Amino acid sequence: MSATGTRAIIWANGEDQFCLAKVGLILDLEEKCKAPFAVIMARLESGTWGLNDVRETIRLGLIGGGMAPDRAMTAVKNHVDENRQGLAHSVLVAYEVVKVVMFGVPDDPVGKSSDDAGKGEPAEAPETGSTTTTDASDAPK
Template sequence: MSANGTRVIEWAHGEDTFCLAKVGLILDLEDKCKAGIAVIMARIEAGAWGLSDIRETIRLGLIGGGMSPAKAAEAVKNHVDQNPLAHSVLVAYSVLQAVMIGVPDDPVGKEMPAEAQKPGSSTMTGASDALN
C-alpha cells in the first residue's frame, strides 16, 4: 500500500490530488455513508453504491489531497452533481483503491529516495493509471 494513499486523477474538474489515507477522513466518510470503508468500496465494485458513496469519497479525497473544504464542496457540486455519474464512480473507486490497495510504483518494500521520505511527500500516478 502506498505510504500515504495519494493519487493524482484527471477528472471533470481537471487534474487534482486525492488522498483519503487519514484516519479522520476515513471516519468522516464512514459517518456520511453510514458504512465502513470496505463496505463503501464493495458497494461501488458491485454497482450498488449510493450517491453519498461517490460524492463524499471525492469531496473528502480532495480535502485530503490539499484542497480547501469549500473548494472541494464546490468541485463536487459542479462536476459530480451536474454531470453523468459514470466517470465520478470511477474517480471515487480510484480514490478508495489508493487507500485500501495502494498505487502503482508503491514505495513499500523499496528504498525510498531521501526527498520522498520528507513529511508531506506523496506518491502520485497519472490519470490513466488511476482509472485502470
C-alpha cells in the same frame, strides 16, 4: 502505500490530488455514507453505490489531498451533482480514491519490502504518489 497516501487523478475538474489515507477522513466518510469503509469500497466496485458513496469519497479525498473544503464542495457540485454526462465517471474516480487506501499507490517504493531492494534495479528517487487518468477527463490524451 505512498508516504502520504496521495494520488493525482485527472478528472472533469482537471488534475487534482486525492487522499483518504487518514483515519479522520475515513471515519468522516463512514459517517456520511452510514457504512464501514470496506462496504463503501464494495458498493463502488459492484455498482450498488449510493450517491454519498460517490460524492463524499471525492469531496473528502480532495480535502485530504490539500484542497480547501469550500473548493472541494464546489468541485463536487460542478462535476458530480451537475454532471450532464452521468455519474459513471465519478464512480470510477471515487473507486480509484478508495483503492489507494486499501492497496496503496502502484509502483510506490514505500510499499516495497526490503527483500526487493537492490535486485538489479537502478536506484530511483522516491515518488510521493501517482497519477491516474479516467475517461472523465476533459484533458487531451
